[in-house]
Amino acid sequence: METLRNRPAETAVKMRNRAWRLPSRRQLAGLFFVLPAVTFTLLFFIIPLLMTIWMSLHDWPLIGTPSFIGSGNYDTLAADRQFWTSLGFTIRYTLLVTPPIFILAFVLALLVNLPLRGVGLFRTAYFIPVVIGLGASSLLWVWLLNDRVGPFNTILRQLNLLQGSLVWLGSFDTALFAIIVSVVWKTVGFTMVLLLTGMQAIPQEIYQAAMVDGASYLGRLRHITLPLLRPTIALALVLSVIGSFLAFDQFYIMTRGGPRNQTITVVYWIFNNSFTYFKMGYGAALSLVLMGFLVILSMLQLRLLHREISY
């Protein structure tokens, strides 16, 4: 992408003209090499996407016969209070969960990047929750938070921080807090590894030069690590934001969208419409709107964070 953008316009024109001639043997080989990727994208992205668009134009029950309704689903969507509430909640959740994941991951990455003995052990420990399935980890947290048998309440009571029992998932604030903690625990290792890879890719010579000039640790962090890490930070943030926007499992398992339907995310609402209310067509329309929203959001994020790097 980078190279294409920088190429002078005439080269692009030449390239386009060349496409009309018979492809050379060398170009055929090239095509052959990209064929698996193209097939894969076509089969698992383009075709399902086209099918989703087609479905979204129908009243398409999970069981029964579809009928064409044009933009009907999109009209419903515009007036669907729960969708807009869910979108608002999902944005709120993303805004709340992204900073702790990122800041904690950054600090952890700095720590496990130190040349200490046994640091590998810590790297592994922080990464372990990432390999647990989200469903399994959510169930684990349901038990941890249980007001009668869960260890959290017992510990809090023994520390005299809690009288009686606290039903964590019973009210909106504590439920959201509990889910955010569980998600940070679950995903921080992944962001940490991403940032760590970026940090290790920064040439040591730059740090050495800065040290010769008398730059402090914080100075090096601010003027070398952070700027040179920007592409990695962009990647980590985009992945984290997309992940949060698509949140479903933890809410489905831990709160079932409750209390009072306050924790229904957009994907949860898509799931409910498609598989509980059997409205596949409407679910498709919701998915497409969410996808459009995510594409715009990711483009904005990348534009803000992914500028050219100059040494």
Add this chain to the structure above:
Amino acid sequence: MKRLSRHARIIAVLAILLATLALSLPSSAQEPVTIAFWSRDSAAALVQSLADAWNATHDNQIEVTLIPAAEYITKLGTAIAAGEPPDLLAIDLIYVPQFAAAGQLTEISELAAGLPFFDTLSPSHIRLATYEDGLYALPFNAEASVLLYNKDLFRQAGLDPEQPPTNWQEIYDAAVAISALGEDIDGFYFSGACAGCNAFTFLPLIWASGGDVLNEDATEATLTDPMVKAALEFYRQMWTEGLMPETALVDAGAEFLSAFFSGKIGMMGSGAFSISTLKNEHPEIDFGITFLPGKEGGVSSFAGGDSIGIPAGSKYPEEAFEFIEWVLSDEVQLEMFARTASLPVRTDLAENKYFEEDPRLITNAQAMALGRTPYSLVYNQLFNDSNGPWLAMIQQAVFDGQIDEAIANAQQQFTEIMAQVQD
């Protein structure tokens, strides 16, 4: 890369694909068949024992798949949409209209009419299994909601265990007396985050008081009925006065019965299944069964349970019907249902030698006979959806105390959902 080897590889891949296809083609069905039977897991014990008994005596085999109750309809809908329905299925009677209307069940009117005991089959099951004059399922098991109470706690609280409550005031008084027994003992329980549980146990309180949430032909919502408000106020009072445990707030049904097993709950709405479970697994708990009462008296019940039917894509519809006929026979109804304290689905067998030994089963069978069942194509969306208007109303009213607002919201959402099917 060499040309030949590339071609050879492609041919090899194609050969493997063809071989896989050839293997998956159905072989000729002369020998005994295996009938795939799906059921929700709440009926696990009954379903498994039926399948075992059938398999031991028949050539055709029943292969049971149990699916968690809360996921059942989603799983089934997805399987049908994927073109892979089971050959036979048990389904909450409440969903039969929806699946029949979508053309997903085989009409069995003629086969059923040939059954000698057809006229004795549970009337509410038959009514729900009828769609536009066709019959699409038969009764499989029966459930009726009742009030379950702990006789030991009644005695300790100085109440007469043989005189259970007959109206809301008496439930409230008993709950106060039992809650006073200790900090960890509560007078009343309900699963506050379980939509279906509360259709089963809360609706009868309204019905018994002369109220209803849907009009006669289920075309309009009537949540503004004063008895709906009264019932919500009744629960709200017990909640604010601490007569229910805090866990009620988040129980999505997982502790529907286990809360009672602890022996620390005085009363709760439950069903026939709790009798067999309690008798078999918790013989130490001395429990009683009575009807769910109305505000000033009167009784009602939710007549539930599963119906059994043959999906439209079943591979073995005839063999599947043989199993249905066997399940409904005298011997199976008495020896496999009544003997294990499950309600028979034939009214002529409601009184039997096994039930005479336990009056609690008779009470439950009577509740079944007077029970009601809403008939709606959008039942799931109205009542059973964890994020639906029914549960939202109960939570907002009971836990937040916003009773009028809760009712207004639910009335509006019920109306919107019901309008979708009437277009």
